[in-house]
Amino acid sequence: MAFAAFGGANPAKDSGNKRKGGPIVLALLLPGLIYLALFFMTPLVNLVVTSLESPDPTGAIGAYFYDFNIGNYATVVTSYMPQILRSFGYAFAATLFALAISYPVAYYIGVKLRSRPLLQRLMLTLVIAPFFISFLLRTIAWKQLLSDNSGFVSLLHSTGILGQTQFFIGSDAAVIFGLTYNFIPFMTLPLFTNLERLDVRLLEAASDLYASPRKVFSKVTLPLSMPGIISGTLLTFIPIAGDYVNASRDFLGSSKTSMIGTMVEADYLQNWNYPSASAMSVLLMAVILVLVTAYVRRSGTEDLL
């Protein structure tokens, strides 16, 4: 799926004749699965338990006991409502922008450049190039390029888009901009792996049957690329909803752009309020599970990986 593009290989369809292998399969599967059970599943269960704890009666900071305190959820939802809305709002906007930017690029590289494999590989490498340089430094680069005394901001001032006392860094727009930028490759890659396999004869057939280019796109190309769009959307939306680096005041945000992750970090690492941080994490995870379930219902599990 998404990152198959890294292998540089063209995944062929599974060759049907799979071997049955009792002990060998177990030997191959168990180490990895036990690892995930220990260090992926157990932490999630642990988060759910912690999210139901109450402060220790002795009043010791950072000490809690389990008493099925479901009220923690009501508390975080009411006190962190702005952060929850912002996280999903930012994620929605940035995912849409990333899709709008990525789709034509993925189509060009995956369909139009098929006849020129060298150029295709070159452009694909440029798409994944940002992965190889520090995510934090890239974000700091944007912060400096779009800073209050940059040409970009004076352009916004002179055109009246921003008032003389308003700036770009620290605004919702800046955070959405940074999130879009940082997650574009996560959208482009799954789209590319899908469109690379698009059968262009179907497009020719549609246009031979007098479909307008617009019709060909909406009735043939778009439905065929839906699996790519959906997995790209998942791989973009989910990490964006959990990100807090772009929104941090040291990067592109301000105190007015805090997200769910900001609060989890503050509650966990600074305030030692583990139940609150855990409840927020569980809520975020629940939303994600709903999205993934919807995806699996539609496309099955085979295309997940």
Next chain:
Amino acid sequence: MKKFAIGRFVLPAYSAIALVFLLIPIVYTIVFSFNDSTRSNTVWEGFTFRHWLNVCSRQDVCDAVSNSILIGVISTIFATILGTALAIALVRYSFKARSLVSLSLFLPMATPEVVLGAGLAGLFFNAGVGAGLVTIIIAHVMFCLSFVVVTVKARVQTLDPTLEEAGADLYANPTHVFTKITLPLLMPGIISAALLSFALSFDDFIITYFNSGSVTTFPKYIYVAASRGVPAEANVIASAVFLLAIVIVLATQIRGALKRAKLAKG
């Protein structure tokens, strides 16, 4: 194909602009590794090789980088071994809990980093394990694993299973089939998986931050330094890693494209 005239001009131009957009901060980061700055590296003060020649004049940057390399190498070794085994099992063998295995490999990729980070930190805290190098490595192996599976799986799918059968027919025992046929054929996939895993580990910030205790990695160093200004030495490290990675990737991609072109010609 005249009807798809939009593909002639608009699409290439749009793609070129999008790629330039992606590259702007990379170019900025590289350019500012040559900035003759002393403290905060925000304003251009002239060209110098100084930071490239004495990266370790900033001892803190160098320490953070060596931690990141150590963590990256160890996590990559473990994640690559575990992930390759899973990928072979998924493609080559049939078993009942297939979709459950696929789902449990997808979920870590679909879980926000902040949830993974806080979850693991809670686990280590309850188990009384102090945060440090070991906890960071455990965390990195966990989130790299799924990406290794995806990458190697793509390679396993392209393998012709009859090659392994031929080996077995010629009296190679299963161990020999694996070490002399399967493994060498999978190598390109395993290498790209390992590179991806190292890149993910080297650049991870959020999960690391929750599980690092007093250990500083390169991304953690940048995050902490961001409020007072990141020194140009950090740009040097990031630029060097980038140039090295891009050379490796370009070489493999071009080799792959040339091979395909040859195959197409017959």
